[in-house]
Amino acid sequence: MIKLTLVAGARPNFMKIAPIVHAIQKQKDAGSAISYRLIHTGQHYDKKMSGDFFEQLNIPEPDSNLGGGGGTQAEQTAAIMVAFEKELMENRPDLVIVVGDVTSTLACSIAAKKLVIDVAHVEGGIRSGDLSMPEEINRMVTDSITDHFFTTSEIANANLRKLGFADSQIHFVGNTMIDTLMANMPRFQKPEGELFDQIKEKQYFVMTMHRPANVDQEEKLKEMIEAIVKGTEGLPIIFPVHPRTAKNLQALGINYESLHMTEPLSYLEFNFLVKNAKGVITDSGGITEEASVMNVPCITLRDNTERAETIELGTNELIGTDPKKLPPYLDKLMKGNWKSYQGIPLWDGKTAERIVEKIIQIYS
Incomplete structure (x- = not known):
């Protein structure tokens, strides 16, 4: 045995x-x-x-x-x-x-x-x-x-x-993350609530941010959110917020009509949103893998990545943590000029x- x-x-x-x-x-x-x-x-x-x-x-x-x-x-x-x-x-x-x-x-x-x-x-x-x-x-x-x-x-x-x-x-x-993704895709479920009833397929963004480099420096965080809100041209941004990030955002008084901060979502709900989004803006590693396989444009707010295959063969672009680098990428995404998923072996x-x-x- x-x-x-x-x-x-x-x-x-x-x-x-x-x-x-x-x-x-x-x-x-x-x-x-x-x-x-x-x-x-x-x-x-x-x-x-x-x-x-x-x-x-x-x-x-x-x-x-x-x-x-x-x-x-x-x-x-x-x-x-x-x-x-x-x-x-x-x-x-x-x-x-x-x-x-x-x-x-x-x-x-x-x-x-x-x-x-x-x-x-x-x-x-x-x-x-x-x-x-x-x-x-x-x-x-x-x-x-x-x-x-x-x-x-x-x-x-x-x-x-x-x-x-x-x-x-x-x-x-x-x-194995992709095993889970593929096994559960038919079971993805739309989150409940007025906000989620109003959003239209490919007409909103999903955002996640939790790394200290992005959320612990007040001015930088404020600048980053401003650049994202501006570059997404009024489309809704769904932002399931980590408790620490929520605290920082409240202290900064960040409040935009298109930015919707929500409670953390379940696996099936979150991936429903990713699958149907126009794009994903994140500093997480795993989400870049899932977005790539679902052929959803992904912008990663980090200076390095341990998942280079999502850039070479996926839909991910690594743009760093400087808010000034964001506009050209969002412009490209909004115009529909993003790269497609090439297929990652196995x-x-x-x-x-x-x-x-x-x-x-x-x-x-």
Whole structure:
């Protein structure tokens, strides 16, 4: 019996884990000797992540919630490591699977390796080169002790080879986020409310902003929002707001008729909006992947990205954090001169199946 422990800590992790859970279940139903425990580290907790979230992604409630949320980066890392070590000692697996680049990814891979348990990193090998981002530290440390990498792109494979990893450790499988996207697209649902009843397809923008470089400098934030409002020429901008950003915006008294700040939305609601938008303006990594596959123009307000394939083959443009760089891109988008999705290799909705088949091959 192959025993797996799957780790998720923050909301994007569950979108990456969900298809792996389904693929394991499928193998199990077909008679494979494989089992898993799903561990929620408790790193992020919000009401959108409780029952309805697991229901939306059609995954079972986690076998254990480690309750490792809150505190500084170091406190959170330590709390998760302590709780996860205990989990592993009570339920020792053959392999721990971590996904993405959150604090839980780093903490759980260290705890597993110290107990001499193999670690597989889903989305291993991606790099932004920006050491001011906690996620980059998490990726670098996790990858340095990982046994098997399940990668999303040839760029990630090249990064890992450069670090001296053997080809036998690098498994190019695609992107499980896209598995989730494709599986759920028929189920996307329009959010409820007057605002959402009024918006017309391809006649509004979706915006997300949460990185300190964009939201923690008042003048810059104000300038950025002004440039976005001006460049979108009065079209509605739907902005599901992170609580910290909301606080900063209120303090600045930012208020435009076309800018609609909303509560955070569920996965199915948010992606409904992205799919039908004229364009997306974001500083998030995952959204650039989803927008690209749905062929929706995407502007990324960051100076670097760990997802270069969304620029080379997707609909994403990296424009930096200077508000002055925004107008020509918005002008191009408004005129309909944006590039189209070219197709990213293996982003086909079957990534999780490839991952589980490879695990069975290695551990049987």
